[in-house]
Amino acid sequence: MLSIKDLYVSVEGMEILKGINLEVKPGEIHAIMGPNGSGKSTLANVLAGKEEYEVTSGEVTYSGEDLLEMSPEDRAREGLFLSFQYPVEIPGVPMVNFLKTSINEQRKYRGQEELTAGEFLKYMREKMELVDMHTKLTNRSVNEGFSGGEKKKNEIFQMALLEPKLAILDETDSGLDIDALKTVARGVNTLRSPENATIVVTHYQRLLDYIVPDYVHVLYQGKIVKSAGKELALELEEKGYDWIKKEMAV
Numbered sequence: 539m540l541s542i543k544d545l546y547v548s549v550e551g552m553e554i555l556k557g558i559n560l561e562v563k564p565g566e567i568h569a570i571m572g573p574n575g576s577g578k579s580t581l582a583n584v585l586a587g588k589e590e591y592e593v594t595s596g597e598v599t600y601s602g603e604d605l606l607e608m609s610p611e612d613r614a615r616e617g618l619f620l621s622f623q624y625p626v627e628i629p630g631v632p633m634v635n636f637l638k639t640s641i642n643e644q645r646k647y648r649g650q651e652e653l654t655a656g657e658f659l660k661y662m663r664e665k666m667e668l669v670d671m672h673t674k675l676t677n678r679s680v681n682e683g684f685s686g687g688e689k690k691k692n693e694i695f696q697m698a699l700l701e702p703k704l705a706i707l708d709e710t711d712s713g714l715d716i717d718a719l720k721t722v723a724r725g726v727n728t729l730r731s732p733e734n735a736t737i738v739v740t741h742y743q744r745l746l747d748y749i750v751p752d753y754v755h756v757l758y759q760g761k762i763v764k765s766a767g768k769e770l771a772l773e774l775e776e777k778g779y780d781w782i783k784k785e786m787a788v
């Protein structure tokens with residue numbers, strides 16, 4: 539589904555990713571952990587197609603296509619979803635309009651009929667239940683005045699509606715209370731299928747109690763320096779990153 543080969547990325551002339559290699563197959567959940575500033579969000583942003591990140595070398599293939607050649611819009615239409623570390627507010631754009639447009643854009647691209655207002659509302663209500671979303675939020679402008687946790691939950695709600703092939707969740711757990719964390723995990727787990735994959739960027743093992751990854755990778759100084767099963771997250775929780783830094787120094 540996603541194949542990253544020797545990816546180098548710079549921002550404002552500074553090299554941040556220094557040779558990332560990662561293979562994600564359908565059905566898999568990968569967790570990316572690592573110290574602050576190691577390049578986790580940069581990786582997520584490059585995959586989403588954010589402009590200020592310059593790919594200086596390497597390849598990224600998504601469903602057999604060159605992802606780096608695709609516009610951010612086409613990436614989204616092809617089923618790539620990124621939840622941001624800091625979701626943006628879009629004042630004046632009602633949530634319902636935003637979501638309906640997103641869904642229908644995707645359906646048009648896939649040659650499917652657009653949903654009518656009634657069909658969309660029915661679909662939206664189903665998904666609202668799944669992630670415990672309130673109409674007091676869906677009746678407002680996108681993310682405007684939402685609390686940190688509400689923004690995160692809203693991202694998962696959008697994900698549940700769009701049913702992406704590959705979801706990249708950047709620090710979805712930050713700012714969530716324990717009940718919201720479980721709700722978010724339920725949303726992610728419901729989407730889990732042999733056809734879909736998820737990459738979760740997180741600092742804390744606790745999220746991985748609920749979204750159980752197949753692989754955990756440690757990103758350090760722009761490279762994936764360690765990959766293992768879910769037990770690696772427990773080891774990191776217990777020991778921190780110093781032992782990995784020491785191993786790298788040797």
Ligand SMILES: Nc1ncnc2c1ncn2[C@@H]1O[C@H](COP(=O)(O)OP(=O)(O)OP(=O)(O)O)[C@@H](O)[C@H]1O
Nearest residue numbers: 549550554572573574575576577578579580581590
């Ligand atoms: N737009 C930018 N301009 C300048 N530097 C940037 C930019 N984006 C990222 N960086 C730098 O790149 C490095 C990696 O940042 P990134 O946000 O990818 O790290 P991270 O692993 O996600 O960190 P955290 O765990 O703190 O969220 C940092 O030193 C950061 O300051």
